[in-house]
Amino acid sequence: MKKHVCPRCGSSNIDWIIPQVWSKWVCKDCSYTGPAIEADEDLINEIKADWEENKEKYLEEEDIRAQRILSGEEKRLDDEMELEEEDELSD
Numbered sequence: 857m858k859k860h861v862c863p864r865c866g867s868s869n870i871d872w873i874i875p876q877v878w879s880k881w882v883c884k885d886c887s888y889t890g891p892a893i894e895a896d897e898d899l900i901n902e903i904k905a906d907w908e909e910n911k912e913k914y915l916e917e918e919d920i921r922a923q924r925i926l927s928g929e930e931k932r933l934d935d936e937m938e939l940e941e942e943d944e945l946s947d
């Protein structure tokens with residue numbers, strides 16, 4: 857039997873947030889928003905296994921994207937820190 861699940865983590869713990877827009881779902885487990893998919897048990901298990909294996913990578917990628925959008929100043933701070941490290945190395 858097929859059911860609606862989160863395409864990212866395979867959770868069926870999802871809510872249809874805007875009844876007029878079928879593609880707007882939110883996942884309570886991984887906070888994904890977007891279209892849900894219809895999947896059977898086999899596919900759900902595959903998605904869950906992939907998510908368990910890669911979730912840190914997926915969340916990290918999302919984090920990096922969010923930081924880039926939030927500020928370009930952090931990059932300058934990183935550059936300064938690198939210079940300090942070089943000084944310590946030459947000591």
Ligand SMILES: [Zn+2]
Pocket residue numbers: 862863864865866867883884885886887888
């Ligand atoms: Zn999810």
